[in-house]
Amino acid sequence: QIQLQQSGPGLVKPSQTLSLTCAISGDSVSSNSAVWNWIRQSPSRGLEWLGRTYYRSKWYNDYAVSVKSRITVNPDTSKNQFSLQLNSVTPEDTAVYYCVASKQWVFDSWGQGTLVTVSS
Amino acid sequence: QSALTQPPSASGSPGQSVTISCTGTSSDVGNYNYVSWYQQHPGKAPKLMIYEVSKRPSGVPDRFSGSKSGNTASLTVSGLQAEDEADYYCCSYAGSNTGVFGTGTKVTVL
Numbered sequence: 001q002i003q004l005q006q007s008g009p010g011l012v013k014p015s016q017t018l019s020l021t022c023a024i025s026g027d028s029v030s031s032n033s034a035v036w037n038w039i040r041q042s043p044s045r046g047l048e049w050l051g052r053t054y055y056r057s058k059w060y061n062d063y064a065v066s067v068k069s070r071i072t073v074n075p076d077t078s079k080n081q082f083s084l085q086l087n088s089v090t091p092e093d094t095a096v097y098y099c100v101a102s103k104q105w106v107f108d109s110w111g112q113g114t115l116v117t118v119s120s
Numbered sequence: 121q122s123a124l125t126q127p128p129s130a131s132g133s134p135g136q137s138v139t140i141s142c143t144g145t146s147s148d149v150g151n152y153n154y155v156s157w158y159q160q161h162p163g164k165a166p167k168l169m170i171y172e173v174s175k176r177p178s179g180v181p182d183r184f185s186g187s188k189s190g191n192t193a194s195l196t197v198s199g200l201q202a203e204d205e206a207d208y209y210c211c212s213y214a215g216s217n218t219g220v221f222g223t224g225t226k227v228t229v230l
Contacts, residue, residue: 047221047222048221049219062218064121065121105156105212106172107168
């Protein structure tokens with residue numbers, strides 16, 4: 001049973017970088033079957049898949065077109081966690097952010113969610 | 121990538137059935153069997169209810185079933201119960217290593 005624990009600030013200023021971390025228990029970030037995702041939810045945009053990282057003999061990343069120029073998802077093998085960085089945020093990036101474990105495109109373990117507000 | 125289209129709301133009385141549609145395109149729902157459904161209660165994270173169009177994870181009641189025809193997937197909840205009142209979202213693989221969610225449907229148990 002995978003459990004995910006999110007951490008990070010709930011308030012970010014416009015033009016700055018949003019950074020969140022997701023600690024994994026019950027599996028390894030280097031697993032050859034799991035995929036580690038970030039998904040956000042807002043009233044205006046609904047649920048939106050943002051990006052993922054996974055290990056299959058080497059590390060891979062995939063990102064949504066809508067945020068591709070601003071997003072980085074990184075694994076941290078020393079701490080068994082992964083992170084989200086979203087640069088140059090605007091109020092449109094205000095949302096609840098979830099870290100999610102998946103097998104392929106089946107999102108079966110979700111973190112508790114973090115409300116991130118972009119405001120000065 | 122545009123969101124998959126779901127009706128904003130659906131309702132039924134206890135014991136009845138409700139079916140929610142999820143309409144995409146030949147680039148997502150119509151081309152892959154990676155359609156999943158999620159239930160979300162207020163203030164909670166979404167919960168996986170159906171994956172790969174019609175498979176149920178262990179622990180999900182068999183009242184929940186999924187299907188697909190062409191570019192439209194469907195979730196049916198049979199024998200509605202009060203605890204089924206929630207928001208439901210579909211999701212599909214959309215090619216090029218990306219995924220897309222539906223707009224969401226609020227199910228009300230009358």
